Each structure stands twice: as structure tokens, then as C-alpha cells.
Amino acid sequence: MKRAVETKAASGAAPIPYSPEEVAEIFRRFAVQRPSPTTELEHTNLYTLLVAVVMSAQMTDTGVNRATRGLFPRASDPAAMVALGEDAIREAIRTITFANAKSKNVFRLSQILVERYGGKVPDTREALEALPGVGRKTANVILNTGFGKDTLAVDTHIFRLGNRLKLAPGKTPEEVEEGFLKIIPEGFLKNAHHWILLHGRYVCKARKPDCGICVIADLCRADEKWNDVPAPLKELPVSGPGLQGVPQDRVAG
Ligand code: SF4
Structure with missing residues (x-):
């Protein structure tokens, strides 16, 4: 039965x-x-994982990987991404969906990580979800894959x-x-x-x-x-x- x-x-x-x-x-x-x-999104550290997940909205992992292979060697931490600038980010990820909005979010969230978190990715849901382009799904991925939490x-x-x-x-x-x-x-x-x-x-x-x-x-x-x-x-x-x-x-x- x-x-x-x-x-x-x-x-x-x-x-x-x-x-x-x-x-x-x-x-x-x-x-x-x-x-x-593990994730099939290519990344070299927690920060690039966060950026890749933000870019993966409405986009396949393969498509994101194709774009980030040209971006991450130039900027693999928040300070380098800010130095690269929003226009260069947009150009690097032009093949993915919503490239305008995503480049804006990546640039702004990188600024916030530099200004408020010393360039580190925070490990709480509240702090993650307060970042531009980061919703519950992205926060859960980072908490799980990046910090080993049961989300x-x-x-x-x-x-x-x-x-x-x-x-x-x-x-x-x-x-x-x-x-x-x-x-x-x-x-x-x-x-x-x-x-x-x-x-x-x-x-x-x-x-x-x-x-x-x-x-x-x-x-x-x-x-x-x-x-x-x-x-x-x-x-x-x-x-x-x-x-x-x-x-x-x-x-x-
Ligand atoms: S492939 Fe999906 S629908 Fe088919 S048996 Fe497996 S879990 Fe069920």
C-alpha cells in the first residue's frame, strides 16, 4: 500500500x-x-560565479560561457570590473539577452562590492538580494554553490x-x-x-x-x-x- x-x-x-x-x-x-x-556556468572565483549567474537570466549556460570567456580574463574581481567600465562590459556580453540591463547591473553591483564589502561577495541572503540584478534565485545559487548552504x-x-x-x-x-x-x-x-x-x-x-x-x-x-x-x-x-x-x-x- x-x-x-x-x-x-x-x-x-x-x-x-x-x-x-x-x-x-x-x-x-x-x-x-x-x-x-556543480554548475555548468564557467567561473574562476565566487565573484565571477555571481556575475555569471546574474547574466544567466533568460539565457543558456552555454551562451553565458561564450560571453564571459572574453570578459573574465579582463576582469575577474569587482575592482577590475569597475575599472573596465560599463560600456566595455556591454560590448563584451553583447551576444547575451538583455545585455544593456545586465551590463548596468554587473557594473553597479561591482561598485557596491568594492564600496561596502571590500571587494568580497557577501554571504547573507539580505545582502545578496540588495545587489542590482540579484533576486532570490541568484542569491540561492550563490549561497548554495558559493557558500555550501542548503538552499x-x-x-x-x-x-x-x-x-x-x-x-x-x-x-x-x-x-x-x-x-x-x-x-x-x-x-x-x-x-x-x-x-x-x-x-x-x-x-x-x-x-x-x-x-x-x-x-x-x-x-x-x-x-x-x-x-x-x-x-x-x-x-x-x-x-x-x-x-x-x-x-x-x-x-x-
Ligand atoms: S524522464 Fe522525467 S517523466 Fe520520464 S520517467 Fe524520468 S522523471 Fe519521469
Whole structure:
């Protein structure tokens, strides 16, 4: 008999159709598949990561990387970026979307980092979100990838998977974020952002998911699932690769 997770992902939301064991198993498999996931945005330090993430709004990582390969060798810290100037930044990133607004934001946020933070990237959500061009998603990426905090930035892939797989349904990125944070076992939180994002980018794609190569196909309850795989596992491991550090009460439900 399947049990539903009593999630409070979004107030008033129905329980999701996965047991705690199944949720843990999904993330255990992601952990085995990608033991050390990280961002595909090229960067040389925390500051260039921040700039790359600011530039990635409405833009593919590949497109951002193409632009920053010409920019970061010339300016890899806030002071150098300010010295480079807004016009030169705009010219360097002219191939990406909203180049005008993004070059303005990068220039201004670099000025603020120099003036208020000694050229360092701050490690609090409040300080990050106060920077031009930095919203909750960007702050979450920096807190997670840069400072190792258990945050989950909801991008287009994570929003789609939260809803498609019914793991963290929500109408807004905040609802999906809240839903995932409620169900992901603690030991998996640090890497969950990249696991879900990469799964969405390379397997559970927007137009047609590649269910035939999906490592969680037997567990998945997406309406879009098209392959015929065995019924969900009845007995699931409560230890093993990827489960270290996961509180057993969360795993065993
Ligand atoms: S089985 Fe298909 S729909 Fe489900 S997670 Fe895998 S790729 Fe996505």
C-alpha cells in the first residue's frame, strides 16, 4: 500500500504521491549518478560565479560561457570590473539577452562590492538580494554553490520537475522551493539543486522527457512518463551510497 508524504509544501496543498522512502530513493539515485554535481556556468572565483549567474537570466549556460570567456580574463574581481567600465562590459556580453540591463547591473553591483564589502561577495541572503540584478534565485545559487548552504534555487528546470513529477507542485518558484525543501532529506539538500537541474536539462526535458534512460523511471509518477517500467519498488534500502548523513527518521518515514 502506497503512503503519501504529508508535505506542507504549499499551504493547503495535497500530499504528494510519494512515500518518504521513495523520495529518499530518488535522491539516493541522483547521488549515485552524479556524486559531485556543480554548475555548468564557467567561473574562476565566487565573484565571477555571481556575475555569471546574474547574466544567466533568460539565457543558456552555454551562451553565458561564450560571453564571459572574453570578459573574465579582463576582469575577474569587482575592482577590475569597475575599472573596465560599463560600456566595455556591454560590448563584451553583447551576444547575451538583455545585455544593456545586465551590463548596468554587473557594473553597479561591482561598485557596491568594492564600496561596502571590500571587494568580497557577501554571504547573507539580505545582502545578496540588495545587489542590482540579484533576486532570490541568484542569491540561492550563490549561497548554495558559493557558500555550501542548503538552499535550492528554482530555475525553469526545477520548476518544471517539481510540478511534472508532483514532488513539489506549486504555482510560483517560491512554492516549488518550499515544497522541495520540505521533502528532501537533509543529507541531500546541498546537491539537490544541481541534481534536479541537470536531470531536467539532460533527461527530463521540457518537450519530450527521455524516460528510456531515466534512473528514477520506476518511481516517477509524472503524467508525461511514456515508457513501460516495473511498478514502484516495494522494498527500498535505508542505507548505502548516497544515504550517509540522512536522518533515518526522514528516510524510513
Ligand atoms: S520517467 Fe520520464 S517523466 Fe519521469 S522523471 Fe524520468 S524522464 Fe522525467
